[in-house]
Structure formats: structure tokens, C-alpha cells
Amino acid sequence: MTENEFDMLWQRAEAEGYGKRLAAEYPLWRQKRRRAVSMVTALLIVVTVAMSLFTTQLRQSRDYEKVYCNRVGTTDAQWASLAAEMLLE
């Protein structure tokens, strides 16, 4: 049974009031599905934390955190360098 088929069956079962029976008949399937969802969630959390740590370290090691510009053509580092130069004008 595919995930879509199970979803449809599950929704129908919920609507018709025999969700508990269905859950009892497919305990392994539900368990497997829950495990997969948990694993994906955990993976997402790990990736997000790792990325935030990496970007924080990267930001702290640079002379600037973020650059916004209304035009293309100049690099972020060049803008930071100009900000430094202007202070010494």
C-alpha cells in the first residue's frame, strides 16, 4: 500500500469512525511511518543547528555580517573595505 493510498484510507476511516480499528490492523505500518517522520524531523533539526553554528562562526570571523546592495557588480568584501576606508578619510 502506498502512502497516498493509506492516507485516503485513513481519512475515510476517521470520517466513518473506525480509525481505531484501522490503527490496530496496521500497527507496524504506522510505527514505520512515525519513525520515518521522526528521522526526517531530527535530520532537519541537526542540519539547521549545524548551519546556524557554521554561519555564526563565519560571521564572527569576518569584518562584516551581511551586505545588502541595490546593484550588482561590487562584492560584499569590497563594500566592507569601503566602510573601513571612509572612517579613515
Added chain:
Amino acid sequence: MKRLIIFLMLLLPIVAMAQSGLYKTYASRQNLTVAQVSGFKLSESQRVDVVIIVADDDATWKQLAKELNIKGEAGSVSWLGDVDKPVQRVKWSSAPVLRVVASPARRTIAFYRINTEAQYDALLDYQLNNMNQAK
């Protein structure tokens, strides 16, 4: 796909919020290149946001200089400006201020937003240290 679009739509206002009012004011104007350097490092513990405006041609620079009451063509001009109205020169207080540095030769103006006394001190230290190194 739908979820990605919703996520991007939520992300867009967050990016817009990170841009200062000063940046937004000038970024939409013609013949001006505007950049915002967020978290420009002054010292290990102090960072400030900087908005830099570069006029693409002399006519645009003259207009900008007129608006900000910048006189003279040589050297550089600097002052402490009001956060909401940078043309207005103010004295240092604990309230947020802008350190404005204008260079007519470069047709460039830089606005350093100072929110605290520590940032103000760090900015002065930065100038002092780097000028000494340059000599």
C-alpha cells in the same frame, strides 16, 4: 513546492526588515548605488551597521550634497547626524546617532549607526588605531 513558496514568502519580509530605513530611502533612487554593511566590525565586541551611498555622476552628487548640506569639494566632511534626519547635525548623546562621513572626491557618503556609548568609543578607537597604523 507549495510549502517552499510559502516559506520564501515568509522569508521576504524578514529580509526587508533587516534593511534600514536609510537604505530603503536611497536604494530606490536613480543614479545612486546604495549598500548596507550590517555588523561592520569595529572591535572584538563592537559592531555597527553602515549605509554607504555612491553617486554615479557629478550631477547626482551635487544634488545629494545639497540635500545633506555638504559644502566643499576637497577632503572629507563628517558630522553626527540625527537618525531620522541625517542632514540635521546633533551633539553626542546616549540616543542613537549617525556618524556621517562624506567624501566629495569619491562622491560617497557613509552613515555609521551608533546605538550605544560603547559603539561610539569603539568607532573613535578604530579611527585612532587605524590612522596610527597608516602613518
